[in-house]
Amino acid sequence: MKEKKYNFKKIEKKWQDYWEDNNLFIFDNNKKKKKYILDMFPYPSADGLHVGHTESYTATDILARYYRQQGFNVLHPMGWDAFGLPAENFALKTGLHPQDITEKNINNFRKQIKSLGYSYNWNNEVKTTDLQYYKWTQWIFIQLFKKGLAYQDLVPINWCPFCLTGLANEEVVAGKCDRCQTEVEKKDMEQWLLKITDYAERLLSGLDNLDWPEKIKVLQRNWLGKSEGVEIIFRLKDINEELRIFTTRPDTIYGVTYMALAPEHKILEKYQDRINNYQEIKEYIKRAKNKSELERTDLAQEKTGVLIDGLEGFNPVNGEELPIFVADYILDSYGSGVVMAVPAHDQRDWEFAHKFNLPLKQVVNTKGDIKKGALEEEGLALHSGKYTGLKTVEVKKKIVKYLIKKNLAQEKINYKLRDWIFSRQRYWGEPIPVVHCQKCGIVAVPEEDLPVELPKVENYKPTGTGESPLAKIEEWVNTQCPKCQGKAKRETNTMPQWAGSSWYWLRYIDSQNDQKLADQKLLKKYLPVDLYIGGAEHAVLHLLYARFWNMFLYDLKVVPQEEPFLKLFNQGMILAADGKKMSKSRGNVVNPDDLIAQYGADVLRLQLMFMGPLEDEKPWQTKSIKGVVNFLKKVYFLADSIQENRESEENNKLIHKTIKKVTEDIENIRFNTALATLMIFINEVDKDNLNKEVFSKLIILLSPFAPHLAEELWFNLGYQESLVYEEWPSYNKDLIKEEKIKLAIQINGKVRDFIILDLDTKESKKLREKVLNLIKVKKYLAGQEIKKFIYIKNKIISIVV
Ligand code: ANZ
Ligand code: ZN
Secondary structure, three states: OOOOOOOHHHHHHHHHHHHHHHHHOOOOOOOOHHHEEEOOOOOOOOOOOOHHHHHHHHHHHEEEEEEEEEEEEEEEEEEEOOHHHHHHHHHHHOOOOOOHHHHHHHHHHHHHHHOOOOOHHHHHHHEEEOOHHHHHHHHHHHHHHOOOOOOEEEEEEEEEEEEEEEEOHEEEEEEOOOOOEEOOEEEEEEEEEEEEEHHHHHHHHHHHHOOOOHHHHHHHHHHHHOOEEEHHHHHHHOOEEEEEEEEHHHHHHOOOOOOEEOOOOOHHHOOOOOEEEEEEEHHHHHHHOOOOOOHHHHHOOOOEEEEEEEEEOOOOOOEEEEEEOOOOOOOOOOOOOOOHHHHHHOOHHHHHHHOOOOOOOOOOOOOOOOOOOOOOOEEOOOHHHHHHHEEHHHHHHHHHHHHHHOOOEEEEEEHHHHOEOOOOOOOOOOOOEEEOOOOOOEOOOOOOHHOOOOOOOOOOOOOOOOOHHHHHHHHHHHEEEOOOOOOOEOOOOEEEOOHHHOOOOHHOOOOOOOOOOOHHHHHHOOOOOEEEOOOOOHHOOOHHHHHHHHHHHHOOOOOOOOOOOEEEOOOOOOEEEOOOOOOOOOOOOOOOOHHHHHHHHHHHHHHHHOOOOEEEOEEOOOHHHHHHHHHHHHHHHHHHHOOOOOOOHHHHHHHHHHHHHHHHHHOOOOHHHHHHHHHHHHHHOOOOHHOHHHHHHHHHOOOOOOOHHHHHHHHHHHOOOOOHHHOOOOOOOHHHHEEEEEEEEEEOOOOEEEEEEEOOOOOHHHHHHHHHHOHHHOOOOOOOOEEEEEEEOOEEEEEEO
């Protein structure tokens, strides 16, 4: 073999420049067929691109390149989710300004991304921190405000004492701040909220029509938490007052032995004069306030509560008197904040009753030992008046019907979803575009005055008082009311990190538009996103918020589709070589820059895709890189074997088989097996009879995976135009037909043996004899009489005895 080296450094740079100089990845608005292939845009951290990014970006790049070659107009953009706490925290640590840090990080990210040869259209790059971008984020907020879907309220919120800001429920994981893992506290604060709850039902039902991983759908369904039940009125003793309870088990109403309400419930304050132990209760309320929802509802936590001395209720079906407790396992934010407690059939009530020595009344006949725990299963009613003996479903229906007729109940659907807490007391975010006027109240900044620019200030340290650092900038805060021209103050809270990412895929479509968020015609042309690839960690954050905003914009007739992302695919996490999560502190992080420097972009791309199925979690493998390097070398040197005027039937068959498999694998996002197929080709090809036509097809097949090497070989073959829009090869069905086929032989329904036959073999006496004489078949037949011999051509042989 000739001494020739593949100089990937020179070659890769050459083609990256070529693609960019020739503007090859722009969208062509004139083409009919489109594919919108979207990545979750990165948060440009100071650490730079990690392997996880390169895994999913390589995957989308393969698809983008493939669909271009299939004749699609491919929309494949990239941008930056650049506002948010990490930049600000990093800025505080280093003394640099978040703006400058963000700029620097973005430049680094862009350079890194380009070095992998990804085919993004950089003309449509977006950055959430751009004035011309967040102008529209603010515009969306104002539309929400005008429709009553953005409102201010004094609510208990999750406060992170480290980040010094309030958080959304979605940002609290297991009681801790999702960013810094600090335990969150409860704090009453005036907040901006978005009424995502108005969209709960649509967010739920919309999931049914999405081609998304079931895992993500389940997470969203659980987060939305639809619960169908009834609200039942319980009257109170001696006073003209009632409590409404929410239950999903009205059939257990004869088993109620006490009532319980949330510490936050308003009735406590209202009747403080009647309540003899109000002081004790007040102290209990104070203690409950410091607990997280998680602690309060955790089954394993010991139940606490105080009997309210002075209030009693009546069971509406039998008039029994019921004691009432305050108990923090009841949440104020769910249902009505009051429950009818049935300790015999609800485990939390059972534990509470156990601790406070309250009676159990079993009213459903099911298996289990009531001394050991609640019997939560359905069964036949016991001690339930005229309903005794009926099945749970029946009892439910009848009791609800009876109570509704008496005006004591109403069917009710509850959701676990809460409104989205939308204000942050931090600097590095979009200012919320409203002013507070003493005369007019809250007034939206007029659309023509947008954007409300985030002032560049020296001191953006969080105050920790619940006020945003912007509150200190008097010349910015003090402004005129747009309505009455009187004195007014700007809102100083900023939007959460999730705002900018809740609509960015729309802006890509028309990123330069200064009149509108995006042009209607273009949105119609490109939406919905055909494929969205990203990590599963955003299941109830970004992926829920984005659907909410999209639905809202759909209602405004700004976007043409109700759902933004038709198909979602989650790439599996790449672990460190030791099987553990990559982390700086463990020192096991693999850096894409190093790998590119050592092996080149094509090798890294192939290795990322070859390690296993895209959706699988998998450890990084350094050893197997050698295999990938050798494969690309073999392809490179195979070009030297090409000879004029050679025809090889074997090679023709092989390439057509390869085209079929690689095409199907790409369409189904099975890149590891597509690559394996290409490797098989290289090993099996007849090098002595290789012609240019067969080799050219191979190069096109390889090009989405290893675009630099493919482009280099393509031009070496004498072609004058880039591979980017070279038509994807099709295969000839006749050439890939297998001549032989392996059929299973079933005896009485069980596969006992196999036989290899010529394709399309007809049924014949000879065939029958051949089958019956197989040793294994003979053994299983053991001389029995054959009742049926069924032969289905090219499929199966079935014998019945
Ligand atoms: C009586 C009962 C008997 C209940 C029984 C359950 C089993 P999901 O399915 O999650 O909606 N509940 C109602 N409001 C509550 C609140 N604010 N805080 C804590 N618990 C509350 O659960 C509905 C059930 O959760 C309701 O049905 C109620 O307990 C409780 F054998 O009522 B059930
Ligand atoms: Zn005013």
